[in-house]
Amino acid sequence: MGNLILSRPLDIKRPYYVQELGVHLYSAEELCYYIYHYVTLIDENFADERLLDFIHQLDQPRLEERILRTREQGGLYDILYVILQELRYYSSSDLFQFRRQLEKLSRSSQAERLREKGDLLFERGQYYAAVRTYNQILDLDSRELADAEFVSRIWQNKAACYARTEHFEEALDNLKNAWLLTRSSGLAEKMYALNRLMGKDEVPEPVKTAVTDDMLEQFRSNWDKRWQLAAYQGKALEAAALADKPEPERTRACLELLYRWKEEYRKKQLS
Amino acid sequence: MDGLILGIDLCDTHSQISVFSPEKGEPEAILTGESENTSLISTVLCKLKGSDTWLIGYEAYRRALMGEGTMVDKLVKLLYKNGSATIEGVRYSAVELMSHYIEQLLALPRAAYGQEEVRCLAFSLRELSPDLLDRLTLACDACGIPRSRLRFLSHTECFAFFAASRPREIWPNMVVGFDLNDEGMDYYEMRVLRGRRPQVLEARRESLEEAFDLDVLDTAVGERMADSILSSCADRLLAKKLISSVFLTGDGFSNVTTWAPEFLKRLCNKRKVFEGQHLFADGAAIQAYDSTREETMFPYVCICEGRLSSSISVYAVRDGRNEQLTLASAGSNWYEARSSAEFILDDVQTLELMITPFATQRVEVIPISLAELPARPNKATRIQVIISFASENHVTARVVDKGFGELFPASGMVIRRDFLIS
Numbered sequence: 001m002g003n004l005i006l007s008r009p010l011d012i013k014r015p016y017y018v019q020e021l022g023v024h025l026y027s028a029e030e031l032c033y034y035i036y037h038y039v040t041l042i043d044e045n046f047a048d049e050r051l052l053d054f055i056h057q058l059d060q061p062r063l064e065e066r067i068l069r070t071r072e073q074g075g076l077y078d079i080l081y082v083i084l085q086e087l088r089y090y091s092s093s094d095l096f097q098f099r100r101q102l103e104k105l106s107r108s109s110q111a112e113r114l115r116e117k118g119d120l121l122f123e124r125g126q127y128y129a130a131v132r133t134y135n136q137i138l139d140l141d142s143r144e145l146a147d148a149e150f151v152s153r154i155w156q157n158k159a160a161c162y163a164r165t166e167h168f169e170e171a172l173d174n175l176k177n178a179w180l181l182t183r184s185s186g187l188a189e190k191m192y193a194l195n196r197l198m199g200k201d202e203v204p205e206p207v208k209t210a211v212t213d214d215m216l217e218q219f220r221s222n223w224d225k226r227w228q229l230a231a232y233q234g235k236a237l238e239a240a241a242l243a244d245k246p247e248p249e250r251t252r253a254c255l256e257l258l259y260r261w262k263e264e265y266r267k268k269q270l271s
Numbered sequence: 272m273d274g275l276i277l278g279i280d281l282c283d284t285h286s287q288i289s290v291f292s293p294e295k296g297e298p299e300a301i302l303t304g305e306s307e308n309t310s311l312i313s314t315v316l317c318k319l320k321g322s323d324t325w326l327i328g329y330e331a332y333r334r335a336l337m338g339e340g341t342m343v344d345k346l347v348k349l350l351y352k353n354g355s356a357t358i359e360g361v362r363y364s365a366v367e368l369m370s371h372y373i374e375q376l377l378a379l380p381r382a383a384y385g386q387e388e389v390r391c392l393a394f395s396l397r398e399l400s401p402d403l404l405d406r407l408t409l410a411c412d413a414c415g416i417p418r419s420r421l422r423f424l425s426h427t428e429c430f431a432f433f434a435a436s437r438p439r440e441i442w443p444n445m446v447v448g449f450d451l452n453d454e455g456m457d458y459y460e461m462r463v464l465r466g467r468r469p470q471v472l473e474a475r476r477e478s479l480e481e482a483f484d485l486d487v488l489d490t491a492v493g494e495r496m497a498d499s500i501l502s503s504c505a506d507r508l509l510a511k512k513l514i515s516s517v518f519l520t521g522d523g524f525s526n527v528t529t530w531a532p533e534f535l536k537r538l539c540n541k542r543k544v545f546e547g548q549h550l551f552a553d554g555a556a557i558q559a560y561d562s563t564r565e566e567t568m569f570p571y572v573c574i575c576e577g578r579l580s581s582s583i584s585v586y587a588v589r590d591g592r593n594e595q596l597t598l599a600s601a602g603s604n605w606y607e608a609r610s611s612a613e614f615i616l617d618d619v620q621t622l623e624l625m626i627t628p629f630a631t632q633r634v635e636v637i638p639i640s641l642a643e644l645p646a647r648p649n650k651a652t653r654i655q656v657i658i659s660f661a662s663e664n665h666v667t668a669r670v671v672d673k674g675f676g677e678l679f680p681a682s683g684m685v686i687r688r689d690f691l692i693s
Contacts, residue, residue, distance in 0.1 A: 002618030004587040006596060007653055009613055023677035029615055030676040033651060088591040089650070 032089035274390030278555025289552040298556035300549040370413035393559035425577030429554025431474035451523030456482035474575035494530035501534035572602035601629035
């Protein structure tokens with residue numbers, strides 16, 4: 001059995017802007033949610049004047065004071081914990097879980113923390129921000145990047161970001177880098193699929209020698225199946241749903257859908 | 272703060288207006304001089320030909336009879352039906368006509384007291400319907416009276432508060448009232464239940480089928496018949512009840528001592544009996560004054576027509592503690608009891624509204640499924656719960672999806688549930 005949490009609407013004149021997510025926060029609850037779910041996006045400069053101004057608008061003088069005190073004595077994670085504790089949006093068991101998460105983050109390497117951040121941005125559709133984060137990992141000291149599997153995963157994630165923004169050439173280049181580290185046949189098939197999207201029925205050059213004719217035939221068969229299924233999934237399904245509508249509603253709905261897709265595309269490009 | 276504190280008893284045939292005097296501590300009726308210094312003002316409106324002058328009451332009748340203007344009557348019924356009337360080729364909506372009527376009605380206390388400002392205006396109506404009240408509000412908007420200064424009360428509430436404002440010796444036990452006029456006959460009861468904290472002021476109205484046309488009082492035979500009808504009503508309604516006082520109101524009772532000896536004999540049986548014309552207007556003015564005070568003169572929960580007999584609440588977490596949060600309180604005026612609150616869903620699939628009747632404290636739960644709301648992570652959906660009323664029994668609960676800021680934009684979806692409370 002859950003609970004209703006009473007929410008007090010406040011007239012916030014200067015919402016807190018979260019650049020990584022491209023959203024404004026307007027309430028204490030949203031701030032808590034952001035901290036709890038996106039802790040890996042938060043950097044050391046979080047407790048700045050902007051945050052204090054926002055807390056001031058939330059009419060939380062005690063929290064303002066505690067943040068200032070913690071900023072002097074503790075680190076970022078202490079400040080985040082203080083905020084969640086003071087605003088009481090999450091239960092004590094939630095706070096316990098959060099504390100565990102912070103401890104885990106403290107123990108993890110910089111590369112792992114950045115990968116979590118990149119994955120979160122990817123999930124939110126912030127593809128370019130995710131690419132920037134993955135690049136930060138690849139720029140790290142080589143000692144941090146000793147695990148070839150881990151680095152291959154980063155290249156793959158970057159490739160996924162490029163594929164989502166329809167930059168197939170860049171995606172292919174990143175997958176090649178990933179393949180060079182692990183030589184996995186799964187990656188070879190992904191590269192074949194990217195090539196098919198660009199109108200080529202082959203695997204790219206460095207992979208060719210590792211892919212037999214039988215494997216290629218299997219890739220081709222899998223692609224055909226996926227291509228056929230694509231007509232009944234995702235965006236195609238959204239468009240198909242409009243076909244049964246009577247005119248002029250159908251035209252209006254199609255235009256609205258196109259507008260939405262354009263907006264989504266623009267958002268992806270700008271993120 | 273200066274300004275007139277007014278109570279208007281708005282009926283289809285006659286209206287009355289009372290002004291509360293804080294200095295005297297009681298309301299004073301505006302006497303119109305239409306006949307024998309009565310406070311009755313006919314609910315009619317007359318527009319003089321070729322001019323923008325509007326008249327009400329007796330003068331409206333007179334000028335219309337002389338052919339100097341066009342008269343519209345039954346203004347309350349017209350407003351209820353949202354009708355219209357065409358005068359000199361111009362169509363006037365019921366709201367416009369009512370606003371002219373109210374404007375002219377307000378001119379009376381303004382002239383008598385030399386004050387323009389209206390600090391609070393309470394209407395007393397026989398029955399409260401949401402459409403009627405909405406249109407009456409619009410008519411008052413047109414008169415420039417801010418909505419925050421308006422109150423709408425049932426005759427039952429006005430009767431109850433009028434009686435409760437009298438000295439205590441008037442109402443140690445039950446107080447009853449009879450209202451006899453051209454529109455019918457109503458019986459009222461009011462009593463204070465003292466065993467509870469806070470005390471309960473309980474009132475009810477019964478529309479009497481035995482009502483008769485006041486024209487029967489024009490003949491001696493008719494008077495005897497009316498006396499007989501009223502006597503049998505008194506026998507039926509007052510039997511086995513401990514009654515302290517009886518109030519008679521309405522123009523039907525204006526000469527009751529001359530034609531209803533048997534009825535009065537039954538009433539004046541160890542009880543105080545009062546006759547007066549402006550009970551509802553006075554009751555409305557008393558309530559208007561009470562609403563301007565910081566502390567109420569009536570520390571009771573009022574359970575009657577026009578007031579909620581049950582509380583509506585939800586359990587919600589406030590500042591980390593689980594509390595019962597009241598959205599509408601028993602005893603509040605249903606028209607003013609509209610409320611809303613915002614909540615965040617923490618693993619909640621069903622909103623449970625707790626209905627607690629004041630009399631029994633037996634809680635009924637009204638579940639509202641939230642399954643239709645967009646799927647979001649836990650604690651990332653804000654809902655607005657709006658409770659409104661179409662009468663004291665008919666509740667509409669609406670749940671509006673407010674999203675969760677820009678993190679999860681609102682869908683604007685509304686889940687509506689209508690239900691009845693006792």
